[in-house]
Amino acid sequence: MKAKHTFTPFWNIVVPVVRGAQSDSAIAFSRALGGTIGLAGLVRIPEGVSLSSGALPARQVRYRMRALADGTSVKARGRVRVAHQPWHDLRPSLHDDPPDLLVLEWPAFFECLGLRPADVLDHPVSDVAMVRGPWPAGTPRILVALRGGPYAELILRIGLALPRASLLVLHVVPENVPSPELPFRGLANILARMPEVSLETVVSPDPAATILERANGADLLVIGASALPPQAEAAIGLVASRIVREAPCAIVIAKSRHAVPLPPAELAGERAGAHAISVLVDKWFAENSFHADEFDDLDQLVELKRRQGLTISLVLPTLNEEATVGKIIRTLRRALMEKAALLDEIVLIDSESTDRTREIAERLGISVYLHPHVLSRHGARPGKGEALWKSMHVTRGDLLAWIDTDIVNIHPRFVYGLLGPLLTSPRIQYVKGFYRRPLRVGNKTLAGAGGRVTELTARPLLNLLYPELSGLVQPLSGEFAGRRSALETLPFASGFGVETGLLIDILDKFSLRSLAQVDLLERIHRNKDLEALSKTSFAVIQVLMRRLERRMGHTLLEEVNTTMKLVRHSDRGLFLEVEEIAEHERPPMIEIPEYRSVRRRATPAK
Numbered sequence: 001m002k003a004k005h006t007f008t009p010f011w012n013i014v015v016p017v018v019r020g021a022q023s024d025s026a027i028a029f030s031r032a033l034g035g036t037i038g039l040a041g042l043v044r045i046p047e048g049v050s051l052s053s054g055a056l057p058a059r060q061v062r063y064r065m066r067a068l069a070d071g072t073s074v075k076a077r078g079r080v081r082v083a084h085q086p087w088h089d090l091r092p093s094l095h096d097d098p099p100d101l102l103v104l105e106w107p108a109f110f111e112c113l114g115l116r117p118a119d120v121l122d123h124p125v126s127d128v129a130m131v132r133g134p135w136p137a138g139t140p141r142i143l144v145a146l147r148g149g150p151y152a153e154l155i156l157r158i159g160l161a162l163p164r165a166s167l168l169v170l171h172v173v174p175e176n177v178p179s180p181e182l183p184f185r186g187l188a189n190i191l192a193r194m195p196e197v198s199l200e201t202v203v204s205p206d207p208a209a210t211i212l213e214r215a216n217g218a219d220l221l222v223i224g225a226s227a228l229p230p231q232a233e234a235a236i237g238l239v240a241s242r243i244v245r246e247a248p249c250a251i252v253i254a255k256s257r258h259a260v261p262l263p264p265a266e267l268a269g270e271r272a273g274a275h276a277i278s279v280l281v282d283k284w285f286a287e288n289s290f291h292a293d294e295f296d297d298l299d300q301l302v303e304l305k306r307r308q309g310l311t312i313s314l315v316l317p318t319l320n321e322e323a324t325v326g327k328i329i330r331t332l333r334r335a336l337m338e339k340a341a342l343l344d345e346i347v348l349i350d351s352e353s354t355d356r357t358r359e360i361a362e363r364l365g366i367s368v369y370l371h372p373h374v375l376s377r378h379g380a381r382p383g384k385g386e387a388l389w390k391s392m393h394v395t396r397g398d399l400l401a402w403i404d405t406d407i408v409n410i411h412p413r414f415v416y417g418l419l420g421p422l423l424t425s426p427r428i429q430y431v432k433g434f435y436r437r438p439l440r441v442g443n444k445t446l447a448g449a450g451g452r453v454t455e456l457t458a459r460p461l462l463n464l465l466y467p468e469l470s471g472l473v474q475p476l477s478g479e480f481a482g483r484r485s486a487l488e489t490l491p492f493a494s495g496f497g498v499e500t501g502l503l504i505d506i507l508d509k510f511s512l513r514s515l516a517q518v519d520l521l522e523r524i525h526r527n528k529d530l531e532a533l534s535k536t537s538f539a540v541i542q543v544l545m546r547r548l549e550r551r552m553g554h555t556l557l558e559e560v561n562t563t564m565k566l567v568r569h570s571d572r573g574l575f576l577e578v579e580e581i582a583e584h585e586r587p588p589m590i591e592i593p594e595y596r597s598v599r600r601r602a603t604p605a606k
Contacts, residue, residue, distance in 0.1 A: 011035040014077060014099040014126075016090065017065050019043045019057045021108035025133030027068060029252060030103050032162050036073050038099065039065045040090055041080030044113050054082035087113050087120070094125040098257075106130040106244065106253065117235030121225065124257050127154055130225075130236070132244055132251045139165045140219030140250075145211045146171050147239075151224035154256045156279055159222050160197075168218070171201040172210050190280045193511060208242045215247045225255040280512065285471040288421075288428070288516040292413040295420025295518075298340035304423040311344045313397030314415060317387045317478075318348055321405040322356040328403075328410045329364045335412040342416060348405075349374070349391045351382070357405075369394050375594060381584055385498030389586045392488060393595050399423075400487060403433075404478035408524040418481035421516040429486040429514040430506045432472060432499075433479035435523040457537040458500060461544050466504060468512050475503055476540070479520060486510060488590040488599075497543030501585075504547045546585075 013030045017023055017039050030037045041061040043054045058080045065076045081089045094102065102125065104110075109130075110117055121128065144159035146152045146169060159167055169191055191199045204210040215221045226237020236244070236253055244251055295301060305312065314332065318325060329346065336342045348361040348368045361368045372380035374390040388402060401418050414433065421428045463470045476499050486506065493501040506515055589595050 012038070012100045013103055014038045014040055014094065014101075015103045016040045016042050016087075016109060017061055017068070018105075018109055018112045019061050020112035021105050023105045023108070025131045025135040025250065026103045026105040026109075028133075028135035029129065029131045029162075030101075031074070033101070033158070034073075034161070035100070036075070038075060038077030039068060040077045041065055042086040042090060042113065043080060043082045044086050045082060045084055047084050051082055051084070058082050085114075087115055091125060098126045100127065102126045102128045104128065104130045106132040106251075121235050121255055124255060127257050128255045129158065130253045132247075132253075134250060136219040136250050139163050141165050141217065142167045142220045142222065143211075143214055143218035143249075144169045144222045145214075145243075147173075147207060147224070151254055151256045153279060155222050155224045155252075155254045156191075157282070158252060158254055160194075160279070160283055162220070165219075166198070167196065168198045168200065168214070170211065170214055171199065172207040173201065173203045174207055175203055175205045193280060193513075194283075195513075208239045211239075211243055212246055215243075215249055218249050220250045220252065221247055222252045222254065225253050281468065281471045284468075284512050284515070288513070289471075289473075290417070290421055290516060290518045292417030292420075292518055292520050295416050295424075296413065298336070298342060298412075298416060301416060301420065301423055302340055302342055305342065308423070310398045310423075311396060312342060312399045312401070312419065313395035314343050314346045315388070315391040315395060315400060315402045316346065316348045316361075316405050317351070317384060317391070317402060318353055318357045318361075318405045319351040320353045320355045320357060322353075322360060324408060324410070325357050325405050326360045326364065328405055328407060329361060329366060331410050332412060332415055333364070333366070336415055342419065344397055345395065347391060347395050349387045349394065351384070351387050367394070375592065377594075378592070381494045381586075383493075383495035383498075385493045385495050385501075386586065388498055389492035389494075389589065392484070392589045393592070393598070398484055399481060400484055401481035402478065409522065411521075414479055414520055414523075417518040417520050418479060421518065422481060422483065425516070427513060428516045429510050430482040430502070431480060431516045431518060432475065432503070433477045433518055433520045434473035435477070435479075435520040458540055461541065462500075465544060465548055466507065468507055469503055469515075472503070472515075472517060473519075474517075475500060479523075482506075486514075488595070489588050491588055492586045493539075493543050494584045494586060495539045497539040500540050501543045501547065504544075 013033065013035055015023060015026050015030050015037055019042065027037075041058070041064075043057045043061055045051050045054050061080050062076075065080075069075055078093065083089045104120070109115075110120070117130075140162075142159050142162060142164045144155055144167065146155065156169065159169070171188070188199065188201075191197050202210055211221070211223070221243070223240055223243060225235075225240055236255075240253055244253065314336075316325065316328065325348070329348075332343070333346060337346070346366045348358070348366055349371050350358050350361075350368065351371055358368050358370075369390075371387040371390045375393055380386070391402070392400065399419060399422055401415055403414050403418075407414065418431050418433055421431050458475050459470070459472075462472070462475060469475065476496075478499070480499065480502075482502075486509075487502075489509070490502060490505045492498055503515070590599075
């Protein structure tokens with residue numbers, strides 16, 4: 001199995017390699033963060049001395065850079081600069097092509113270049129991390145000390161990005177702060193959702209002394225520089241300066257290029273939460289976004305399935321898909337049942353197709369159901385969500401995967417890509433697929449222009465109302481999988497809002513960490529017209545609003561809002577036609593007696 005994604009928010013790092021400074025700690029820190037590292041060589045020649053005397057030192061710096069470079073993630077960045085003030089030569093190029101993070105050895109970088117810290121920290125060209133070593137060996141115990149300042153998000157990102165044995169976030173509140181909890185409230189809410197992080201808040205008359213005391217039990221301390229204008233005697237702030245002098249462990253001091261502004265007191269909690277949510281989402285995106293190719297070793301997936309004693313069902317929801325359904329069944333059965341025993345069954349659940357869809361599937365020997373005939377005592381509703389809900393009753397797998405049946409470029413990755421995270425990580429409950437969706441306009445195909453409802457409706461509204469889900473690339477994709485034990489406890493919307501409802505409910509019930517997404521490359525399918533997309537958008541918005549009502553505890557919409565006025569054209573001009581688009585909801589399947597009987601489940605406690 002290929003390596004799992006890790007949280008790496010700093011993709012482009014620059015480390016100056018300075019004559020006279022080893023920069024070992026800065027390099028070790030940068031390697032631990034990951035991403036790509038650019039080495040910038042600097043040689044300082046004293047004023048009044050010819051620059052030609054820098055030829056030998058420049059060669060030595062080049063040797064050092066070659067020894068550090070590995071040809072892939074660590075590379076030299078341009079020439080070695082020889083100057084009386086080489087930092088001032090380097091700064092314009094960093095300004096034109098800014099890195100995500102500039103990493104400096106403290107204090108050697110400044111001493112060897114004859115700089116004051118204020119020369120770099122006053123209007124920095126990028127986020128800056130200054131490292132005072134020696135860098136700890138192995139996986140360190142990390143202490144992140146937050147005082148609620150504008151660089152809190154950056155230093156928390158650094159702490160989360162580093163490999164570690166443990167991570168303690170210490171929120172130190174000075175005794176004289178009138179409302180100590182307000183600026184930090186947003187980050188505290190986010191940290192509470194990260195079980196791998198310990199959070200402690202301490203009110204202290206001497207923040208520096210408190211941080212130094214806790215640093216005795218840490219291998220690495222991460223702190224923020226002062227937000228006040230840099231001064232020669234204390235460019236990083238009085239508290240940070242004392243900590244750098246006295247701390248017994250390695251230290252990283254960070255400063256953001258653009259500090260998160262401290263808002264007025266009455267808005268502090270809201271603003272802090274808005275900025276802090278990106279920490280949670282970025283971490284989730286990096287750790288829980290996969291690629292289908294990571295799971296293309298089918299023998300290994302089958303072994304994981306066998307070891308865990310799991311069964312797997314694939315469900316194909318259909319409505320008039322005779323053009324594609326046969327190829328989909330043949331391709332997936334051959335690869336995932338005959339060549340590799342990954343799937344235990346393929347089930348087709350049909351919404352009363354009027355073409356040959358069911359006939360083709362039956363001829364190919366898979367189980368076929370008409371969803372109005374399943375659980376008929378509970379009635380039949382139109383809609384995709386209704387078919388998905390009823391498919392849980394006619395399948396037996398511990399893991400369930402659904403894929404749409406209009407896929408032209410079907411490939412086994414559409415299934416094994418979804419199942420991979422569930423088989424490799426017990427904490428993941430639900431997996432969404434994403435892909436590039438070409439849009440066909442006449443005879444032309446526009447790459448990546450599909451997914452109009454996703455980009456114009458679903459993602460903007462999720463960003464607004466459920467920002468924890470803002471990292472999902474395609475929340476409406478019809479390719480998804482999950483654990484039956486989770487799915488049977490959730491309600492299902494009856495129509496096209498079903499995927500949106502499931503995402504929100506999984507988030508609320510199982511947390512963001514239980515969600516994953518997988519890149520399935522490209523999906524070519526039939527594109528819908530604008531009217532159909534408009535109806536889909538209306539259904540998605542209904543589900544979002546109903547979930548919002550549930551969160552707020554009161555009704556926001558009247559029943560009249562389940563009708564949509566569609567604009568029609570005729571010879572006599574425009575007119576309006578009213579269409580009912582009501583996203584009714586089915587209860588959790590575990591509450592249905594027939595299902596409990598089949599699954600031998602007891603009635604759930606109320």
